[in-house]
Amino acid sequence: MSKPSQFSLLTQRRFAPFFWVQFLGAFNDNLFKTALMVILAFEAASWTSMSASTVTNLIPGLFILPYVVFSATAGQIADKFEKAGLSRLVKWLEVAIMLMAGLGWMTHTLWLLIAAVVGMGMHSTLFGPVKYAYLPQQLKPEELMGGNGVIEMGTFVGILLGQVLGAVLVAYKGIGIELVAGATVAVAVIGLLASYRIPLTPAPAPDLRINWNPVTETLRNIGHSAKNRTVFLSMLGNSWFWFYGALILAQFPVYAKDYLHGDHSVFVLLLTVFSLGVGTGSLLCEKLSGHKVEIGLVPFGSIGLSLFGVDLYFASQGYLNTEAVAWLGFLAQAGALRILFDVVMIGVFGGFFIVPLFALIQIRCEAAHLSRTIAGMNILNALFMVAATGVAIALLGQGFTIPELFLTTAILNAVVAVYIFSLVPEFLMRFLAWMLIHTIHRVKTIDADRIPESGPAVLVCNHVSYVDAIVIGAASPRPIRFVMDHRIFKMPLLGWIFRTAKAIPIAPAKEDPWLMEKAFVDIAQALHEGDLVCIFPEGRLTTTGEMNEFKGGITKIVERSKVPVIPMALRGLWGHLLSRSQDNVFERAFRKGWRSSLALAVGQPVAADHVTPELLRAQVAELRGDWK
Structure with a gap:
């Protein structure tokens, strides 16, 4: 029903x-x-x-x-x-x-x-x-x-x-x-x-004794929020958006009157297209994220905020009309549509930026402390918005024009984004994965809701290409610790992505027994901390498109950590440029084509006591079917 x-x-x-x-x-x-x-x-x-x-x-x-x-x-x-x-x-x-x-x-x-x-x-x-x-x-x-x-x-x-x-x-x-x-x-x-x-x-707490000292209570709220690094930095990112938006929106009345030479209706037009942009971006987030919290959209949104903020400065410089106009007269002016496009796109990318951040705070914060975290975020938002007022008044007092204020804000946004993403590289890693999956491939997920939203579990999957982990990571609603061949970590771009994602390197026992044993210790620790861990039990990429035998490492993992194991199957990656297909590279490229279809099918969890390599291989093979 x-x-x-x-x-x-x-x-x-x-x-x-x-x-x-x-x-x-x-x-x-x-x-x-x-x-x-x-x-x-x-x-x-x-x-x-x-x-x-x-x-x-x-x-x-x-x-x-x-x-x-x-x-x-x-x-x-x-x-x-x-x-x-x-x-x-x-x-x-x-x-x-x-x-x-x-x-x-x-x-x-x-x-x-x-x-x-x-x-x-x-x-x-x-x-x-x-x-x-x-x-x-x-x-x-x-x-x-x-x-x-x-x-x-x-x-x-x-x-x-x-x-x-x-x-x-x-x-x-x-x-x-x-x-x-x-x-x-x-x-x-x-x-x-x-x-x-x-x-x-x-009232949930009628006997609560209210601390009427706003300073100590505010410090207590923010201090509690700061204990969770990812959540706190997401709160700062959220507050930065309110700084950006408050600074831009406050300029619209004078900008419409003194720079665009418009009446009240031109201000209303600017306000309307900006608001519609934010609404559109917010609604698009669900579609672009595949109906899950996708923090890869946050860097995407930040790039757009800076890009269109800079272009708004240049578009304003190119607007030459000096006669008073209403909104229809404004639309008829050379350069007006470019200004409106920049304003609406700032709104759209603002939606991409803010919605995933807010959702991330909700899912990564302890449920028992969510209200206090939201209160702390409201305080930070307010502080940033008050700061935006001070910055605008100070810069305008120093002789900045409003278009120059737009440019300064866009540049500041780029600096802040680089700083936040350097502190939490997961944002950038998810962005690169999201770009790969949404530009080169079309990925369909089947029963992805079987990946648990919380708690430890081991994911097992067939191993087809060097981008398997990126496809799986982009489809997952939460971070995954991948267990990967240590040689992949030496590859230029992929190595950086997987190190950023805290992947666990592993080597064959005959090649490096110490690294292999350390990998199992790291896996046990990750599961103990409630993480998702993904392994490729074949131990190597397929060279034929068919699945290899599953190794016994999965048995060793569940003996140490009694957690469920979830079988998954990738479909459509065989023949990819980064697979080990022996076909001609150009033939592979044209055969797959741009925006080729992929699928990730997720099976029912298997209890630790029932796990065997043979059972898991059979389930993964059934999930994959005939589509390699």
Whole structure:
């Protein structure tokens, strides 16, 4: 029986009211902020003596400031108090803030609007941990992924619609400010009404003693996250994206007005194509990753962020129009489509960058500490976004133009990416594997869900070519420790990839008995630590396309480590340029062709007590079938 769609949750009370509360909160935040940034970018002189670029960079920084100070405290509050009541309290706070902002709009009082910016930042800070704590209490484990996906989709749509509507309403001739004031109060009231439909959700830790010192609690959260190196560096990568995005987006109002000579509609156009780009990239991640967490997309996304950020600088330099234009007039200008293409591609590659990072944090973090890790990441995100505001103001104060700011950010992104990927080479290794599998070959996986998502296991597979391990590694949802002939480690590119992947070198006993024994010790240690280990029991590449006899090493492994063994079979690699086929190299190249088909079939796990080389060979042969 097929499982119900994740969107069916939108018809259920345990999910739908909470979804709409979250959606309307994100929508209202962005409607208000965008309207304020637009009015100050285009009519700054009538509101303040500060420059438009300073104010438009200051507002996002003030909004995010409460995240820095109060995220750790908000996480404790979310654990201590019942979630439905806390949601209603937060929505009452939103109504009060929007009424204050309405007074600021109607009286032309900027400091009231700035105070409302900080207030909405506090509102979002308080509600953020509730979102992550509510879903596990109301949804079944098998519904969590779908529920989180719908929430994130709703947040993205709410942000986009809020930004667009805020820019459109405030620009409405004669009554724009009144429309914004009324709309923000109305949306807050609708969110409050929705919050009264959220079902009772008991506090998981009602006796928790809250540490009201935000400094010590923040340090405790980040310190705990730092214990897991891969997770912490992924959090830093995640935060860097928010730095990049905050710095770029904050420039759009002034960029549209002073550099593109456009009106409000040109700013809305830039905002829309960027948001659609991020959404497109995020949705493409699932297809490009083969429905698993594929961190090889992270370097791919980083390359695109830098490449199109640099091109946005050059495209801006080539834009020569000096007459005021609306969005249709802008589209007719020479160079306009190139600018829009760069903006949308920055969004697309941003999606490639951020989605796998967030998923990696979720799967690599200890389940018992995921909430604290997310809280630590929110704090880092906020710090990076505040830093983006400071960097933008400082560079613009030094005489940088906005296109030069785009160029500087793109170059910084390349430097940060190289640094992070040097600390965690797994990202780059997975990227190279992903590129190989998605450019040269088309790989189909059969029953890949039989590879366990956690815990130790030994994978056994037929050995056809020098890229077998790359194909298997790219298809696996988690890292694999491959046991490989020590001579492969001396090959130029493949050797570097396998060393980076912590492959285990092995040699025949007659050639190097010490290295062979060390390999078995390393295998036992890897399995003890809960890793996946893959071996090729034939011990050498096939020279005929047929499977060789399986050696007895697998028996020695399961005698030491009582773990399941999972048979797998590669199909379609025989005749590959890196196989040992004796056919002419050019004939092999043309026979396989570009984007040739491969398959990896995964069998049922075999208990350690039933493992024999003969049984495993028979199962692998059956999985492979006649397709070599």
